Amino acid sequence: MLERLREECYLNLNPLQTGGRTNAEIRKTALQFVDGYSVCDYCQGVLHLIEKPPICNLVKELVEFLDMDEARLTLGAREGKFIVMHSLLLPGDAIVFDANRHYTTYIAAESVGAKIYEVESIGYPSFEITPEAYRKTFERVIKETGAPPKLALLTHVDGDYGNLTDAKCIGELCKEYGVPFLLNAAYTAGRMGVKGKELGADFLVCSGHKGFGVPGTIGILATTSKWVEKVFRRSSLYDKKEVELLGCTARSGSLACLITALPYIKERVKGWDEEVKKAQWFVEQMEGLGGITQIGARPTQHDLVRLETPILREISKTHRKKGYYLYYELEKRGITGLKPGQTDWFKLSTYGFTWDQVKHLFTAFEEIVKES
Ligand SMILES: Cc1ncc(COP(=O)(O)O)c(C=O)c1O
The missing domain is CATH 3.40.640.10 (Type I PLP-dependent aspartate aminotransferase-like (Major domain))
Structure with a gap:
């Protein structure tokens, strides 16, 4: 049987999909x-x-x-x-x-x-x-x-x-x-x-x-x-x-x-300002890790954000899973939606997540950067 559990079991970051998530x-x-x-x-x-x-x-x-x-x-x-x-x-x-x-x-x-x-x-x-x-x-x-x-x-x-x-x-x-x-x-x-x-x-x-x-x-x-x-x-x-x-x-x-x-x-739609705040907070925290920069208008006014992440690319050079490490490290923490193998830049969306989920998302990246 065909199965898809992305929205049930993970925080899905794919910007194409977050606004179409069904209740x-x-x-x-x-x-x-x-x-x-x-x-x-x-x-x-x-x-x-x-x-x-x-x-x-x-x-x-x-x-x-x-x-x-x-x-x-x-x-x-x-x-x-x-x-x-x-x-x-x-x-x-x-x-x-x-x-x-x-x-x-x-x-x-x-x-x-x-x-x-x-x-x-x-x-x-x-x-x-x-x-x-x-x-x-x-x-x-x-x-x-x-x-x-x-x-x-x-x-x-x-x-x-x-x-x-x-x-x-x-x-x-x-x-x-x-x-x-x-x-x-x-x-x-x-x-x-x-x-x-x-x-x-x-x-x-x-x-x-x-x-x-x-x-x-x-x-x-x-x-x-x-x-x-x-x-x-x-x-x-x-x-x-x-x-x-x-x-x-x-x-x-x-x-x-x-x-x-x-x-x-x-x-x-009445919660839009809060959605923007979550995205802005996430970007600020990510940039605070160093080697990560948001591309596009700043501060972002939307949940879709594009990040350049040379620091994650550096890690991939010595990691035994090469560029795929990021995808698997995130998956272990219940996060999905990035393209497997992509580390030098990516797009993601925080749309529809609670503050706790956005914080979990940042902590996941923080751990990945600090532990590698
Ligand atoms: C800006 C923009 N316009 C239009 C579309 C296409 O939307 P639809 O699938 O409803 O044709 C997309 C899909 O990614 C998009 O990003």
């Missing part, structure tokens, strides 16, 4: 809706209007929670980005996005044949993306093409450094240039409160399995009313079906889980 109630829902198409028992042709389970209420609540005008479920953040790009861009149209973007941003733009302009970060060691760099890139697009880009995307928090970028400022800039603004909130929505319209977003994409504590895959695409007809246009032959969504998107148990999760998510 017992969600696991019960997942079991109830495990059969194929089980959310479709009472479907009358439109997924987001199903009343039992209450998907229509979920969508209304998501709209309010995210401060947007309309929303649909998608299969993930990437599908949301693709839907927006496919609706707004023709081959050759210019799109602007940050250099810290997820690879799926690039691929989505590639797949619609857009001309890609990347906004450079300020580089090592903070890799921050500034509004000024967006302005420069907009100007470059205007100079080269004679018009502003057709779409701008910002990765609210990126998956490499955990940098939280000033979305409001970039939203205002987009308005100034008349550029539709797509905010990728995969690493923010569901962890922290994200108010799309307040940030100037025309489109907001979220990832359920990354940020809403549910099994995958499921995402949210929210828009302002201005874009509803364009992005959610209906089929000429199948009047109830929205073309860009290929009719129905997240027709799985993940959707039922999102219904169960939302009240819990609304509560958990």
Whole structure:
């Protein structure tokens, strides 16, 4: 029998997974809706209007929670980005996005044949993306093409450094240039409160399995009313079906889980400041060991942190398990989620841990450094 006990038996540090960790109630829902198409028992042709389970209420609540005008479920953040790009861009149209973007941003733009302009970060060691760099890139697009880009995307928090970028400022800039603004909130929505319209977003994409504590895959695409007809246009032959969504998107148990999760998510975002404090405390303690430095904006404003750890690499040179020692030493202490063999740098996330667990995590690294 297949088995996975990572969340039950370990502190899992994998940043990809900490925001998607499920609770017992969600696991019960997942079991109830495990059969194929089980959310479709009472479907009358439109997924987001199903009343039992209450998907229509979920969508209304998501709209309010995210401060947007309309929303649909998608299969993930990437599908949301693709839907927006496919609706707004023709081959050759210019799109602007940050250099810290997820690879799926690039691929989505590639797949619609857009001309890609990347906004450079300020580089090592903070890799921050500034509004000024967006302005420069907009100007470059205007100079080269004679018009502003057709779409701008910002990765609210990126998956490499955990940098939280000033979305409001970039939203205002987009308005100034008349550029539709797509905010990728995969690493923010569901962890922290994200108010799309307040940030100037025309489109907001979220990832359920990354940020809403549910099994995958499921995402949210929210828009302002201005874009509803364009992005959610209906089929000429199948009047109830929205073309860009290929009719129905997240027709799985993940959707039922999102219904169960939302009240819990609304509560958990209130604890965001504490989550940031835990991450900052952890970084400070780790840097205090010497030979460890946080890369990215400082102090970190997110639970995903990237550490350069030359001291751990030094240890690996003489350890009989070579680079794998770190993985096994952590495992012995009930910690997992780093890549086996990796010692010179790594990313981790403290999201959802209690203070005692974060302290245990630091003590584990402290022991490993001091005992080696
Ligand atoms: C910043 C960012 N955006 C988007 C994604 C993709 O999310 P999804 O799996 O929901 O498409 C990821 C996944 O790692 C990510 O880090």
